[in-house]
Amino acid sequence: MDFTGQKAIVTGATRGIGRAIAEALLARGAVVIGVYGGNDEAAERFRQECGQGVDRLFLHKVDVSDYQAAQSFYAVMEEQFDTIDILVNNAGIRRDAVVAMMKEENWRRVLDINLTGGFNMSRFVIPLMMKQKYGRILFITSPMAHLGFPGQANYAASKAGQVGLMKSLSKEVAKRGITVNCVSPGFIATELIEDLTVDQIKQYKRMVPVRRFGRPEEVAEAVLFLAGRKAAYITGSVLDITGGL
Template sequence: MNTFTEQKAVVTGATRGIGRAITEALLAQGATVIGLYNGNTRAAEELITNCPCPERLQLHRIDVSDYQAVECFFRQVEEEFDTIDILVNNAGIRRDAALAMMRKEDWNQVIDVNLTGGYNMTKFAIQLMMKQKYGRIIFITSPMGHLGFAGQANYSASKAGQVGMMKSLSKEVAKRKITVNCISPGFIGTDFLDGLSDAQVKAYKKMVPARRFGTPEEVADAVLFLAGKNAAYINGSVLEVTGGL
């Protein structure tokens, strides 16, 4: 496993589910993590309280879809750390509805957070990474970006957009020794799946050849791999963590 001592990582959606597992995995490997969250202060407080190395963890409440707030955040990061080594674009939301019945607000909000938020974070992260000619950028996308689910047109569009952005960006920054990749988790046992009925859970598990949902820790392990120095020749790729979905 790679070690990340003295590396600085920014993780969005850092306090719950997959994001929390990523944060904890990076901390366990020696990184300093600057985590972003937007709404759940209780989850943020719990993460800090239970963190075995709070001196290497910072949490900031920021809406990643707010361009000016993100720009201000990265100014603060630059002042304190000068540069960063890793960005994990994990923040994401769902607002499911059939497209014909979908509210305009629900379309816009999902695109703004999942896709535009990734643009905002990545734009300013690259500027810091270019100073040292090194970086690892990882988008947490979804198989729904190419499979699609009824009722998830907005979510699927945002996730497909993340892959397209990653593909283009990976070609722009490769010469600076910055890699850009996606990790595509399938059904992962987090509160992101809250609201599913028992029948839906059973049906979805049958779709997965592994016949189970994944764990946040399994996604975090994939992040550690792509974020490490040994993954220098992996660029512009989508790593699926789906149990064979």
């Protein structure tokens, strides 16, 4: 898969799955615009460790849940690059609690980042893709969208919403040469699950038929396939990367 000359925006790009996706795109020749929410230290560490391809890496701090911030970001993108080929909506957070004890702000913030953030970033990339009648939009969702776990109602709702958004958007832009899909990773060894207890980790690994958590680079390879030109007939789909969960 050769992405030389293509311009890709990856949200949540400086850690975990997002970083693996950004690194994989860079390794295959893409220009990567990495969006991150606020961790300047992680962003600088990514830049320093990027190695080959750092000249094609551009990092921007953007609150994806802020409509005006997303609009301003894309004004810069249009001026600098004119068109965008790939958008990976990867930014996501967890704020776990059972519904009866969940704070309203934790419900809202998870929905704002995970779901509204995906809307905002997709809303403004579409005109830049329509210019060239080509584009690839991907959402990093989760099996929680249909499984649900106790204490993750906000997270599950946001991920189910991503799937619904993807399904509708894929039908709106298909005639313009733009595909829209979801990649749905299960338990992946990243910072997002670092707060799990030892007992939880053992329990969750027993749930996975391959008996291990996935690696970020395994998710990245699936993303690159759907982001490639050869995946032109795949749209409106959800690809599970779950070890059989």
